[in-house]
Amino acid sequence: MTAAAPTPGTQIETVPLDPLPQRIRDNVRTGNLGSWPVIVALLLVVLVFSQTAQNFWSPANFTNIITQMAGTCLIAYGVVFVLLIGEIDLSVAFVSGVAGVVVAELQLPTGANLPWFVCIFLAILAATLIGVFQGSIVALVGVPSFVVTLAGYEIWQGAILKGLTQGVVTIQSGKINGFSNYFFSTDWSWLLAAGVSVLYVGGMLGSAFAGTRHGIAVRDPIVLALKVVVVPIVAFVVVGVLNKDRGVPFGLLLMVGSLVIWTFVAKRTTFGRHVYAVGGNAEAARRAGINVARIRILVFAIAGGMSGLGGIVLAARLQSVDLNAGGGTLLIDAIAAGVIGGTSLFGGRGEIRNALIGAALISTVSNGMFILGYDTGVIFMITGLILLVAVTFDTVVRRLQVRSGR
Amino acid sequence: MTDTPLLELRNVSKSFGSVQALTDVDLEVRAGEVMALVGDNGAGKSTLIKCVAGIHPMDDGEMFFDGQRVHISSPKDAAKLGIEVVYQDLALCDNLDVVQNMYLGREARNGFQILREPPMEAKTRETLKTLRVTTIRSIRQPVATLSGGQRQSVAVARAVLWNSRLVILDEPTAALGVAQTEQVLALVNRLAEQGLGVVLISHNLHDIFETATRIAVLRLGRNAGLFERAKVTQEKIVHAITAGQPTKVSGIAATTDGAPV
Structure with a gap:
């Protein structure tokens, strides 16, 4: 990283957010991979067992x-x-x-x-x-x-x-x-899925809007949108599967x-x-x-x-x-x-x-x-x-x- | 510059067991000046700073802040007066981002101890802008991804964020390359321009001659000269560091062997 000074006061103002690829590169470089390797491993394990293990x-x-x-x-x-x-x-x-x-x-x-x-x-x-x-x-x-x-x-x-x-x-x-x-009844299970979804989406959007009120742009709107869509989907799919058995434990x-x-x-x-x-x-x-x-x-x-x-x-x-x-x-x-x-x-x-x-x-x-x-x-x-x-x-x-x- | 010094130390003494680290040391810092504090290893620079910062209480001596006599017995007391220390081994958390480091220990929060991120982020950006720290790409990146100069800039900016009045920098350029050193020295000058008192501890005479208003020399735990930068040569400073005579003897009013101030 060079220490060359650009024109004073411009960079922080105009480029407050890193583009996503840059952030990913930074995270890889600093070891901030988080849970991604495990999530991939988990999906692989599930894939293998679902093909090989009965039931x-x-x-x-x-x-x-x-x-x-x-x-x-x-x-x-x-x-x-x-x-x-x-x-x-x-x-x-x-x-x-x-x-x-x-x-x-x-x-x-x-x-x-x-x-x-x-x-x-x-x-x-x-x-x-x-x-x-x-x-x-x-x-x-x-x-x-x-x-x-x-x-x-x-x-x-x-x-x-x-x-x-x-x-x-x-x-x-x-x-x-x-x-x-x-085990929760089917209806209560669906309600739980809805509750978790509302809580999550509300929390994410709430903090994003709190930021905009202070003039801070939403970081990675695409990632935010993905999260807000994916998490409720996961919640409802999980509850849907569990409801086929005994409901949410x-x-x-x-x-x-x-x-x-x-x-x-x-x-x-x-x-x-x-x-x-x-x-x-x-x-x-x-x-x-x-x-x-x-x-x-x-x-x-x-x-x-x-x-x-x-x-x-x-x-x-x-x-x-x-x-x-x-x-x-x-x-x-x-x-x-x-x-x-x-x-x-x-x-x-x-x-x-x-x-x-x-x-x-x-x-x-x-x-x-x-x-x-x-x-x-x-x-x-x-x-x-x-x-x-x-x-x-x-x-x-x-x-x-x-x-x-x- | 006002007549009353921002910080004034009189006859400060400190010993650790049988080791006399400081003997009757005086120091004054005015608002808007960079006071360089120099001396060989073991001359007592860090000890003196730690007395001011409240890490080691002084054994003897008086301290005046803004002309008022004050007692500092903990880092919190020092912070309350507006004294901030930027330590040599950067007290930053690598895993936290710039904003989190700037507000570490003093986070903006509501009554339920819940963090209020937006004001912290906005204020951080504003502070970095006034100090013209412009090379940091995003203030939400972990400090670990920053260069040495940028990290030092964050540490200095943190000291400024709290409306501090006296900033003490302990060897701020020791670990930096040439370009980054320039960057930090420019920042030090800007602090003084904004009316803060600055104490700069350094081994590097080049740094000192580039930024200091006055230069105080310590040798073997005693004052060994006080010089105005404009009226002194590097040779004279080196001589004071290595062979300077104490400028006063046990409490009797000081005489100077260098240029009197």
Whole structure:
């Protein structure tokens, strides 16, 4: 880039926006590919399985994939926040297990027998407080998050084993089980699609018009128009397919609702801006007067809370909690979902929606391979390979960025 | 130029444990001038700046801003007075765009902490225009895509955006090429033209002679001369940096070995 000075005052005024091809080139150069590689990969995977795996391409299986991914996806939203500030949380899976245990124990008709909403509230609160606790050690004492949350991994696993003395607790509250097993009626499902569409289109156009009022031209009107058309179409097609089966599962509403809320928080609030700043350059954020410790603690609290919500969905799906709660591949899947979706492990780059896309890819791959009759070992290996490719990609892109940046 | 200096430091001392970093240092900066602060490594330039910026509170000494005695104990105090520091290692977030960096930590928001982007974008564009920073293609591009000079320009413009009255630049051209250095020095001059007080820390005498109004030399944590740019040669400055005698001894009124000001 040359520093040749053009006539003073002209360029910024007349060319405030970059042409789209230029922006795409810049984004590629700086490693801002976002989720596009994964979306392409997801479409390819769907294409391959729909040709090879029997019954993969069916409304019932589509519903399956969505209910399977809901818990992981909700946890992964929190993981994305943690990744955005350049930290890691290895405790999310067992924290979700703790939330499951709390919910199950509190609803027991023979035990505490609390109303369902109190159980849910307390479970999420417990998970959030765990996040605050771990985040405080990271932010205030300065212990690396890797170690703090690795300790948490052990501690909360122990807590689950200790808390479930009876080995298995069945969840008898229909409301709690509904977090995974409730399906909206056809009409309500259509209404949800309409609601999401209105919200999205309204939000996009609203901010575009707010800009024009301040004399800022609409950036990329073509892209805006495409988004405004494509997102409602996707919403209605998804609901249409789901309505052929049992309707929209409650887990999907949780996923989409959380996506909307957290995207808003990350992109439109000062807190979200500061999260990106801390991930990009914590020292710069500190000098700009941002309370870095507060941001870090809040981010770990979000990760804890979302793990709690995810844990409730996972428990509801099995309608019970056992000693395996939070175990298995849940941790790897949740972190992989964020990373595969295109969130950088180095902090500062990524979007909340990456979690949804990453979780969709992981769930689709394991679902398809399961139908094809591969055993768990192979599925693990493939999931691991996808993660490896995603992280390698991130590292290479980052190196390219450093080389070209200044 | 008014008679009252914008910033006046008297007898500032600072030690870190047994290391005496500053001893009875004086400094004054008038509105509309570029005061260059020079000295060898370890002369105390950065420490002095950090005292003014509120990063290290001074042990001893007085600070006057606009003739009023002030105490600065945190960066927030400094910002409240209108003192902005542009650090050597650019305090910018590469992943954020120009507007986001300009408003970092002071975003325009409503009562619900929701960002108000349009006014931020408009004001950023206006500020860059008044400073004639014209090479940035889009203020919505991430700072990572900018050249070193452009990044430095953004850092300086951020300091100006907040109606600051004193801008302190710590080695603003250290990492820049020739053309970009010119670009930043022109910007420094424009700050002074707009009536701001500017403190420029630099190792580069060429830069200093191109922009400074006056030149203050520090050596071993003490004042070692104050010169008017127009009446001094580079050799004299080099001599003051490397072998200058303290211009005052423990609080007794200053004598100068250079051109008196």
